[in-house]
Amino acid sequence: GQQVMQIPQYQHVQEGEDFTTYCNSSTTLSNIQWYKQRPGGHPVFLIQLVKSGEVKKQKRLTFQFGEAKKNSSLHITATQTTDVGTYFCFSGNTPLVFGKGTRLSVIA
Amino acid sequence: DTGVSQDPRHKITKRGQNVTFRCDPISEHNRLYWYRQTLGQGPEFLTYFQNEAQLEKSRLLSDRFSAERPKGSFSTLEIQRTEQGDSAMYLCASSASSGNTIYFGEGSWLTVV
Numbered sequence: 336g337q338q339v340m341q342i343p344q345y346q347h348v349q350e351g352e353d354f355t356t357y358c359n360s361s362t363t364l365s366n367i368q369w370y371k372q373r374p375g376g377h378p379v380f381l382i383q384l385v386k387s388g389e390v391k392k393q394k395r396l397t398f399q400f401g402e403a404k405k406n407s408s409l410h411i412t413a414t415q416t417t418d419v420g421t422y423f424c425f426s427g428n429t430p431l432v433f434g435k436g437t438r439l440s441v442i443a
Numbered sequence: 444d445t446g447v448s449q450d451p452r453h454k455i456t457k458r459g460q461n462v463t464f465r466c467d468p469i470s471e472h473n474r475l476y477w478y479r480q481t482l483g484q485g486p487e488f489l490t491y492f493q494n495e496a497q498l499e500k501s502r503l504l505s506d507r508f509s510a511e512r513p514k515g516s517f518s519t520l521e522i523q524r525t526e527q528g529d530s531a532m533y534l535c536a537s538s539a540s541s542g543n544t545i546y547f548g549e550g551s552w553l554t555v556v
Contacts, residue, residue, distance in 0.1 A: 370547075377534060378486065423486075
């Protein structure tokens, strides 16, 4: 099945700095979903992107789906301590495999 | 609450004992997934169901693991003869159909001592 690779694996930022995580696939994705998992918690759905070049915003979070539908990014503006957690992406058509995600630490 | 619910939330068992976890998906969701997650890792897929049919089970970790969804509603995941390496969080998720959003339960934490 399709697999997506996510980078970076870890990111430490100062509170107020921006943060970006990337998902890359070697094959075209029908859609991509983003999840956030807080330490000790379970993955929580954030958003789904379906269209080529799609951009969606949720407050300080901006999600993009590449024109070729092979990559996606999540950008957080002015991180806060509440953004701490691991961010996962995967293709909704192959819910078999998650990557390791990007673990975000925010230093106050 | 109409989310995915899992029971028990925490289980401590002695090595060699059998454990069973239950998952109640969101109603009307016909797909149900089981994942395992250990510290620092992403969710590891185990198996999934479309209604009562188990469509993928080759990734179950060993023959000690089995899952059922007899009536196409709730599901159970059983681990027989538990080992310390089975200690993990077992996550259940459901979705309406392939490609739709997957919603996770809060997980069942297993500790094998």
